[in-house]
Each structure stands twice: as C-alpha cells, then as structure tokens.
Amino acid sequence: MSAITVSHLQKNFQSKRKTAGLTGSFQSLFKPEYNPIAAVRNLSFEMESGELLGFIGPNGAGKSTTIKILTGILHPSSGEAKVLGYTPWKERQKLAFQIGTVFGQRPQLWYHLPAIDTFTLFGKIYELEDAETKKRISFLAEAFEIGDLLETPVRKLSLGQRMRCEVAASLLHKPKLLLLDEPSIGLDVVAKQHIRDAIRTMSEQEKVGVLLTSHDAGDLEALCHRVIIINHGQIVYQDKVSNLKRKFLTRKLVEVRYAEEIRKDFALKGMETLKTGRYGVKLTFDTRATPADAVLARLSEAGTLVDITISDPPLEEVIANIYQESASEPSELPCLEK
Amino acid sequence: MKKYFAIFRVTLINSLAYPGELIGRSLMILPFMWIFHQLWSVTFAAAGAQEINGLTVRSTLWYLMLAETIELSRPRLGNTISEAVKDGSIAYILSKPYDFLLYHYSTSLGETIFRAAMNILLGGAMVWWLVGAPPNPFGWPLALLTILGAWTLNFCIAAMIGLSAFIVEDISAFQWIYQKFAFILGGLLIPLDFYPAWLQTIAKALPFSAMVYSPARLFVEPSLPAFATTLAMQLAWIAALGLLLVYFYRRSLAHLTVNGG
8 A cells, every 4th residue: 555656746946036246136126036946846656655765865856845745834836645645735734643754954842841841742732642642652762762861951962862852752643654854964873873773663663654865875775675866856766775786886895904915006807996005905896897706716816815895885876876867967867767 | 722732831831941031031121111110200290290191100100011011021923933934943833733823822822921920020010119009909800811812912913924934035024014013003102092082093993902002001990891892802803813814824835935955
C-alpha cells in the first residue's frame, strides 16, 4: 500500500528582482519585477508504507518545499498528492494526527522549558490519555537515551541531544509516517550516528515509514532502502540504495601497508596512486578496467603486505557526480535510471 | 478545548522562565504614570477645575493605569507570526493537529496574564501612592472581565496584521498604523472624554475604543449599564472582526511562502 503518491506536482514562487543601487530601489518600488521560480517541477513518485525513502539533493533543490507540500503547509501550484489517503493541503489537520515531522533547522520543543513539558503538551495536542502519554514518554526516553535530558531546559542541551529529543517528540503519537527534513544538519559524526540508529530502530519496531530529506549522503547510506535524488525541482535519479552503490561505486579505494619501505614513485599498472607514505600507499582503481584479483596480485608482488583495506569512496562523491551531470543542463534534466 | 487550555498553560509557564525580564519590562509603567501625574496635575490646575467632563486627576490617573496595562501587556502577535514566517518555524505550527488561530489565541493569553498582573501591581501601587485609592472597588471585577474582551479584540486585529506576513514581506508599517490608531482613537494617552464631541463620536464608533477606553473608563466609573454596553460593543466587534480574520486566514494560507527551503 502506498503511503505517499505524488503526481505531476509543481510549485512556483515569485521572487522579486531588484537591480543594484538607489535607482534600482526606486524602479523596484514603482515597477516591481518578479522572477518566476519553479521550486518543484512536475514531480511524481510513490512511497510504500513502512518504507525508508531518502530524498536527497543539494541546497535549493526543492526537497524542503516538497516536504512542506506533503505536510499540508504549502499549497502546490498544480499536481496531485496523497499522503496516507489525505490530500495534505486540504486535510492538513486530519493528516497531522497520522504523521510526525522534524524540520532539522527549526526547533519544535519549547526552548526555555524542559523537553518533558513539550512532550506532555504534545500528548494533549494529539489527544492522548495522560497515562498513555506517560507510558509513551518512558518508552521513547529509553529508545532515544534521553531519560536524563527530559528535565533540562531545552536551551541547555547540545544540538545532538536536542535533535534526539526533537525526533522522539515527533514519535509521541505513534505516527504512521515520519517526515524528517534535514534531521542531521549541523551534528557531529557521533551525534549523527546516534540519531540514525534511533530512527532506524524505531522504524523497524513500529513500522513507521520515513521520508527523509538530507544533503548528507551518510543519512541515506545508514537509513534508507531507496533513494530519490532531486535537483532543480526534478527527479534526476531514483533507485535502491544498493543499486546506486553498485552502478556508481565502480571506483574502489585501497590502503596498503608493507613490511619494508616503499619507493617514493610507487606506481602499479591500472591503478592511480593518491598518496605515498614511508611504508604505506593509498591507491584507487576502476573495477571495470582492472579486476580486483589483478589488483591484489600486483600489490602483493610489490612487497610483503602487512595490512590492506579496500573501501568504497564516500557516497557524497558519487552523488556529486550525478549532480554535475544534471546541473550541466538544468532545463533538460535526464532521469538517469528508474 | 483541552488542547488549547494545555497550550495556554505551557505559555503561562514559559512566561515565568525569566522572572527578572518579566519584572523589568513591567517597571516601564512606573515612569509613564509619574509623567502622566505631572502632566494632568498641571493641566487640571491650569484649567482651575477639580473635574473635567466627569474625570478628576485621581480618576484620570487610574484610567491611564488600566489603559497602559492593556497596551503594555498585550502580546506583539503581529511580530510573532511574522517572525515565524520569516524563520520558517511556522512549519511546525501548521503541521500540528490544532487550529492555527486558536493556537495563537491561547499563546497570546498565556503570554499576557502575568505581564498584565505585574503592570497592575506596579502601576497600581504607583498611582495609589500618587493620588490615593481607586475611585470605586466595584470597578475591578467589571474592568477585568472587559479586559478579556479587549485582548480578544486586539487578537483579531493583530492576527490579521500578522497574517499579512503570509503575503507581504514586511508588516511593520501596518503595525505602526495600528498602534497609532490605538493610541489616539483608543484613548491610550488622553481619555476620549477630553476630546471634542465630534471626535468622541467617531472614536467611540470604532473598535479601538472598545479595546482601551471602555474597560478603563468602566474601571473608574463602574455601572452595570456601562458594563453591558461595553460587553455588547466588544462582542459585536469580536464577531465582525473574528469572521473577517477567519476569511483572511483561509485566503492567506494559499499565499504562504515559507523561508529556508
């Protein structure tokens, strides 16, 4: 069953244009000119119930606008969308009982009060019984490891702690769908890992669908089954995350340590040397041109191997390549793969 | 309605998060009342009268204390909505299962109560010290009830100004105009009784007088007929402006642009 169905969704904004200086200001006052901006262009996609779908794109790609249309905050210029059977901008309040939202850059917790006060308030807002709210708070406190943070004023929490409380608050009413807009923005590596683990666990335990927007490919790798990459308001790629990795992660990184010192001009056929140390070397190769077994053979011929690591390059690099391809001709964006 | 009471309650608790700030802001009423005392004492003395159009120095000062309390404690709702649109936090308010307008009404009242109580406490103590006890103790309950009507009426207008932020980029001009109307036609600086008859007629026919003048005047000269008239006037304006607000809200929603993506 589909949790989200989006069909030919379009959102246009009017952006005021003003030339520089005082003359420009006067001109703009008497004869304002506007630039039409299509934040979302003819967007169509589906998301299954319980699915973890990544909505990835650079800043200004239209991710947040789409999520705001799907929560009913913005009205689209044209097109259709159904979220859990509701048309968001027409049935916003009914839909609100079924979804949880986190807009990573804005707090929903009351800043000067302890998080527990916001949790209790949300219990009332989502019309839960007091006993049920208490039970749910205890459960979420354990799941998100926030038990000892709940009575501290939100302003005194670190960003990572606050975000865990934010996501936990959005799950208080057991939503069927969680819409997370940049939940890991500004977090350090450990805090990101913490929040990703908690989201994944909750999604598995409660079968909550997660639509996650991010420009951090790490979120996608850690959480999502499927990915939609959006740029200039259009889909440029959608597929399973595993397929994305297989198709675009053809380059591998190899880090090797030898027992003896290596030459400064260390090089092997079919491989590019990225960095050379006294005993170690970092190389990259394309699996389509050089098979992995050939690489291993050549590396072991070059000396006595002490340690070897073969890894994928960061997914950011892969997505950057897809962006670059799509950015070159924004008006005729190719849909790379379905 | 439970959820709106919960929202009101949390805002009330939130307004006590910084008691120093709450008291500090309310201290503003002290110099205001002292200046009004100097101004009106000199004016009454110059006119050589104990009473002008039914008001003495004492009743004028108590009138102004209540009028200032209404003005100083009313939440700056226009700014709140406008800021929420500008910084994008409106996204949360609109994605929760409550009515946007009732949510803001609940938070407005929650923000106002303690601020008003502090203004009455400090301003009242100052005026009592300057001119003596309030003219009639019966004025307290009647005025306090109509203050609720005044805040509701203020909410309707302030929310409409705030909602215009959904469409225009800057609402400060509307705020400025509204404040000046409330100052002059609401009787905030000068009781409407001191205006020429024709201006009094105009001012009393507008909603601003029901927001400031009527409750303050009722406080210094309480009577059940005046109370009934004030209440009827307020209810009529609340009904008219409330309907307009709901209509305006529905229209504005389609124009909303949320900043920050």
